[in-house]
Amino acid sequence: MIRELIESGLTPATGIARRLGYVDEVVAIGARERRHRTAWATHLARTASFVAEVATGGDHLVVLGSGRLLDLPLERLAPRYRRTTLVDMVHPRAARRRAAALAGVVCVEGDVTACAALLGTGHGLPSPSFPRVLSGHPPPTTTISLNLASQLAVAPSQWLERHGFDDDVIARFGAALVATHLDWLATLPGRVGLVTDVRRRYTRRGVAGEVVESSLFEVPLPPADQAWTWPVAPEGEIESAVTLTLDVEAFGDWTRVRSPASASTPGGGP
Numbered sequence: 001m002i003r004e005l006i007e008s009g010l011t012p013a014t015g016i017a018r019r020l021g022y023v024d025e026v027v028a029i030g031a032r033e034r035r036h037r038t039a040w041a042t043h044l045a046r047t048a049s050f051v052a053e054v055a056t057g058g059d060h061l062v063v064l065g066s067g068r069l070l071d072l073p074l075e076r077l078a079p080r081y082r083r084t085t086l087v088d089m090v091h092p093r094a095a096r097r098r099a100a101a102l103a104g105v106v107c108v109e110g111d112v113t114a115c116a117a118l119l120g121t122g123h124g125l126p127s128p129s130f131p132r133v134l135s136g137h138p139p140p141t142t143t144i145s146l147n148l149a150s151q152l153a154v155a156p157s158q159w160l161e162r163h164g165f166d167d168d169v170i171a172r173f174g175a176a177l178v179a180t181h182l183d184w185l186a187t188l189p190g191r192v193g194l195v196t197d198v199r200r201r202y203t204r205r206g207v208a209g210e211v212v213e214s215s216l217f218e219v220p221l222p223p224a225d226q227a228w229t230w231p232v233a234p235e236g237e238i239e240s241a242v243t244l245t246l247d248v249e250a251f252g253d254w255t256r257v258r259s260p261a262s263a264s265t266p267g268g269g270p
């Protein structure tokens, strides 16, 4: 706990990232990974190896949701590209140090939903839209959305809950964040890879069956290239007898499977 408080205080971040809880969430991910290192190992290795297959090299690699770099083989990938841009609301100090040690790697603090800064402005619920986080950067040769899609709504939902929004409004907003992200990815040049959890499975020791819910607010995905499970919260993490396992899916060429022609209009509200 003290370690997390210190890390949170020392993590460089924008005021919005701190106020909306993105900093605390990135710090919490680190603590969870330390508690469940063995349980998480296969998921992290599967993600890293999938990303290494997709990111074969070229001019510019963009990684969205790079965070703590737990699931990104950065030292292997960066030499394959002239430049690598890591995009996240929060880049922890350890991730910044790894990036700084490699030629051509930059960290961009940015919001891929273009919504966070608008929450709390008194203008009602913002509409997710295509972000400008890559403008001013060369076009990507390869983009990876890295265990990010299911996390887009986490901090905004908590803010909306605290400010009295109804559950169904929050769920519609979450679905709009996810759908807009998937649509935006399909408009990017170059090859786009996507790794995301798609379902949460809760089981309780001694109770038959499981409770299953969508991680993506029921936004449908096409058939995946690879799939695996991530025992993200072994017994004791959430409750003493409860286990949470995520179903993860990976897509090696998102633009092909989800063509821009079939994508919905950017800026569509929840």
Ligand SMILES: C[S@@+](CC[C@H](N)C(=O)[O-])C[C@H]1O[C@@H](n2cnc3c(N)ncnc32)[C@H](O)[C@@H]1O
Pocket: 022, 026, 029, 064, 065, 066, 067, 068, 069, 070, 071, 072, 087, 088, 089, 090, 110, 111, 112, 113, 114, 116, 146, 147, 148, 151, 152, 153
């Ligand atoms: C589950 S983590 C992904 C794992 C990450 N690659 C790692 O190894 O830590 C989700 C990441 O998405 C980032 N994130 C969530 N919402 C975001 C947003 N709107 N814009 C940019 N990054 C966001 C979080 O800060 C976090 O680092």
